[in-house]
Amino acid sequence: GLGLSNKKDDNFGEWYYEVVVNGEMIEYYDISGCYILRPWAISIWETMQTFFDAEIKKMKIKNCYFPLFVSPGVLQREKDHIEGFAPEVAWVTKSGSTDLDVHIAIRPTSETVMYPYYSKWIRGHRDLPLKLNQWCNVVRWEFSHPTPFIRSREFLWQEGHTAFATKVEADEEVLEILELYRRIYEEYLEIPVIKGKKSELEKFAGGLYTTSVEAFIPNTGRGIQGATSHCLGQNFAKMFEINFENEKGEKQMVWQNSWAYSTRTIGVLVMVHGDDNGLVLPPKVASVQVVVIPVPYKDADTQAIFDACSETVNTLSKAGFRVEADFRDNYSPGWKYSHWEMKGVPLRIEIGPKDLVNSQVRIVRRDNSAKTDIPMAKLTEKVKEMLDDVQQSLFDAAKQKRDACIKVVKTWDEFMEALNQKKMILAPWCDEEEVEKDVKARTKGEMGAAKTLCSPFDQPELPEGTLCFASGKPAKKWTYWGRSY
Numbered sequence: 001g002l003g004l005s006n007k008k009d010d011n012f013g014e015w016y017y018e019v020v021v022n023g024e025m026i027e028y029y030d031i032s033g034c035y036i037l038r039p040w041a042i043s044i045w046e047t048m049q050t051f052f053d054a055e056i057k058k059m060k061i062k063n064c065y066f067p068l069f070v071s072p073g074v075l076q077r078e079k080d081h082i083e084g085f086a087p088e089v090a091w092v093t094k095s096g097s098t099d100l101d102v103h104i105a106i107r108p109t110s111e112t113v114m115y116p117y118y119s120k121w122i123r124g125h126r127d128l129p130l131k132l133n134q135w136c137n138v139v140r141w142e143f144s145h146p147t148p149f150i151r152s153r154e155f156l157w158q159e160g161h162t163a164f165a166t167k168v169e170a171d172e173e174v175l176e177i178l179e180l181y182r183r184i185y186e187e188y189l190e191i192p193v194i195k196g197k198k199s200e201l202e203k204f205a206g207g208l209y210t211t212s213v214e215a216f217i218p219n220t221g222r223g224i225q226g227a228t229s230h231c232l233g234q235n236f237a238k239m240f241e242i243n244f245e246n247e248k249g250e251k252q253m254v255w256q257n258s259w260a261y262s263t264r265t266i267g268v269l270v271m272v273h274g275d276d277n278g279l280v281l282p283p284k285v286a287s288v289q290v291v292v293i294p295v296p297y298k299d300a301d302t303q304a305i306f307d308a309c310s311e312t313v314n315t316l317s318k319a320g321f322r323v324e325a326d327f328r329d330n331y332s333p334g335w336k337y338s339h340w341e342m343k344g345v346p347l348r349i350e351i352g353p354k355d356l357v358n359s360q361v362r363i364v365r366r367d368n369s370a371k372t373d374i375p376m377a378k379l380t381e382k383v384k385e386m387l388d389d390v391q392q393s394l395f396d397a398a399k400q401k402r403d404a405c406i407k408v409v410k411t412w413d414e415f416m417e418a419l420n421q422k423k424m425i426l427a428p429w430c431d432e433e434e435v436e437k438d439v440k441a442r443t444k445g446e447m448g449a450a451k452t453l454c455s456p457f458d459q460p461e462l463p464e465g466t467l468c469f470a471s472g473k474p475a476k477k478w479t480y481w482g483r484s485y
Ligand SMILES: O=C1CCCN[C@@H]1CCCn1cnc2cc(F)c(F)cc2c1=O
Pocket: 081, 082, 085, 086, 087, 088, 089, 108, 109, 110, 111, 140, 158, 159, 160, 204, 228, 230, 258, 259, 260
């Protein structure tokens, strides 16, 4: 039948696979870890892209496109950048039946592709800042269990790569981009995120520091990195000799950033808002915000009902809403209700014989199933009101649920109890890497170890003498810990 055979709170993993397929976002592919992204998913990607692209253009960041293929020499240029990642790199070794004598890597990220040309293009301070972004796919041949949108061997992202004369400019842009990522999550996807700094152990090894927006999946009790904005310092400038002559004629290395968000955002959206009837889409990213369903009755005037549906579609689309009617005569109204609920369409409008008589429509909200009869005359204003309310309600519900998963702890025992309760744990930490490694070792298990998610910029009060939950040493900062994706 149409319904899901898995409940979200019973077996989340199965529920997720079913929802992304039944919601017509994903089609499975015959190569493991690869998925077909169908229009219902790509329309969400495009909405985010439209917002983000417009915002970075305001920042004078330009789009470019570098090749998919990386020559082996440059890929290995930076040891600690690549060492841990080597097993994930996919290689082209043949063309047709001919072996390539030099194997070519497929980009897993584009630092090593782009920076030799940054070195060539950046000569003097007038060449700075150089601020480029590309919208592309990347390939990482990961082996941990693949999950649509969340962990796939190929995914879509944007990667920004910027170079500045000063660290001050770089530091400023890192946070400007991070704020855009927060807006994508909290103003479009309606998912609460925490802005913070990654620990030395969790940061991008090739960089100076990493900031991120961290989301949380209550059902699995796992944190998930939503997007990341790194300051690379001068590490890559040194490696790729990206220098410029400053105003005084002195040779200086540039300060760089790199930042990305990916189609993983869509997976987080499904996991956070989805329910046992399927997807639940925030109106701002829904390619269909309102679906109009005719409810013909045996002896009623079916044509009149269809006409009322068409009129409703015209009125709402003229008002700027993304609206569709489902006139298919081979499906019942009931079937259509389930189908569009599965796809997460925010509002459903039902028009039957009595609605005609009363010149009203029945509007049903996807997020809370509330049913309201609205006079046709007030249609547009009510639909706008309800869509705005759905958008905000989704955030409020997700935030309340996420906040209920946060536990503040002071001791190891409290930490372990919270971890076993699938919480996102805020703990005072001495900020020592050895201690972080020790926590990982002590929490190892088939569920995966606990790790730091981020140290929130918004630091609670840390009273003098507060001790680290894990080492007992003087705590330096509050840090979020948890299991993660
Ligand atoms: O996270 C970002 C933002 C956008 C540009 N890149 C940075 C760092 C990416 C970190 N990273 C992440 N994954 C990788 C996988 C690989 F196979 C590999 F060769 C390299 C990497 C790798 O450098």
